[in-house]
Amino acid sequence: MRPAIRSTFDVISWLEARSVADEVSLNPSALMKLLYLGQALYASDNKKTKLMPATFLATDVGPIIPDVFLAMEHGVKISDPVEPTPVIEELLSAIWTTYSGLTETELDKILLADMAIKAAKDRGRNSEISMAEMAKAYPGGIDALQGQSLISKFPDGSPYKMEHSNLDAVPSANQEVRFTADGRSVTKWVPKKKVRSKDLKSSKN
Numbered sequence: 001m002r003p004a005i006r007s008t009f010d011v012i013s014w015l016e017a018r019s020v021a022d023e024v025s026l027n028p029s030a031l032m033k034l035l036y037l038g039q040a041l042y043a044s045d046n047k048k049t050k051l052m053p054a055t056f057l058a059t060d061v062g063p064i065i066p067d068v069f070l071a072m073e074h075g076v077k078i079s080d081p082v083e084p085t086p087v088i089e090e091l092l093s094a095i096w097t098t099y100s101g102l103t104e105t106e107l108d109k110i111l112l113a114d115m116a117i118k119a120a121k122d123r124g125r126n127s128e129i130s131m132a133e134m135a136k137a138y139p140g141g142i143d144a145l146q147g148q149s150l151i152s153k154f155p156d157g158s159p160y161k162m163e164h165s166n167l168d169a170v171p172s173a174n175q176e177v178r179f180t181a182d183g184r185s186v187t188k189w190v191p192k193k194k195v196r197s198k199d200l201k202s203s204k205n
Contacts, residue, residue: 001047001048001049001050002049003049003050003051003052003053003054004042004046004049004050004051004052004085004087004088005051005052005082005084005085005088006053006082007052007053007078007082008035008052008053008054008065008068009068009071009076009077009078009081010052010078010081010082010084011035011038011051011052011084011092012031012035012068012072013077013078013081014081014084014089014092015031015034015035015092015096016031018092018096018100019100022096022100024100024101026100027104028069028072028073029061029062029104030104030107031072032062032063032064032065032068032069032072033062033063033099033104033107033108033111034095034096034099034100034107035052035054035065035068036056036062036063036111037095037099037110038051038052038091038092038095039051039052039054039056039131039134040114040116040134040135040137040138041091041094041095041138041141041142042088042091043131043134043135043138044134044135044136044137044138044139044140044141045091045141045142047135048131048132048134048135049131050131051088051091054068055128055129056128056129056134057120057126057127057128057129058117058120058121058125058126058127058128058129059125059126060125062108062111062117063111063117063129090142091142094142114137115133115136115137116129116130116133116134116136116137117129117137119133120133
């Protein structure tokens with residue numbers, strides 16, 4: 001699939017411009033972590049499509065695009081970056097608003113819980129982090145960052161909202177609540193009036 005934007009450096013230029021406007025210090029290491037989160041969240045919302053034509057490796061210091069990281073360390077910049085589309089800018093703005101105020105230690109804690117990075121490390125040091133695993137690691141996508149309904153799925157594929165219980169109301173005394181093996185609540189409804197077979201026959205006549 002075609003990446004959503006021409007170059008990783010177009011995204012870097014946007015983030016650096018935002019950091020200057022907001023007077024926030026942004027070193028190459030923290031910037032790389034924001035790039036990773038952008039790639040993962042975009043993949044989650046867009047069927048594993050890449051935001052940038054970039055491949056991240058799982059290293060001891062976090063997810064890294066080696067050639068881009070080296071270029072940033074040596075001060076490489078582009079003079080005429082491509083402006084992101086409104087959809088991409090919405091994502092980048094959400095990422096910036098959510099994560100720019102965090103310390104790098106706090107960003108590291110978020111990525112420490114990232115199952116895509118863990119899976120790549122299990123395959124060996126500096127292994128590639130797959131797009132499928134990145135998308136799976138952030139099931140809520142951009143909606144989760146913007147405080148909208150975070151939709152996830154049960155093992156059978158059916159959706160549920162994580163911000164509240166699956167029970168729409170507190171069950172009455174005549175209702176029995178059970179839980180399935182995958183954690184879903186199942187309410188057994190008990191009718192107030194017993195229905196007998198002769199009642200059904202009489203209603204048909």
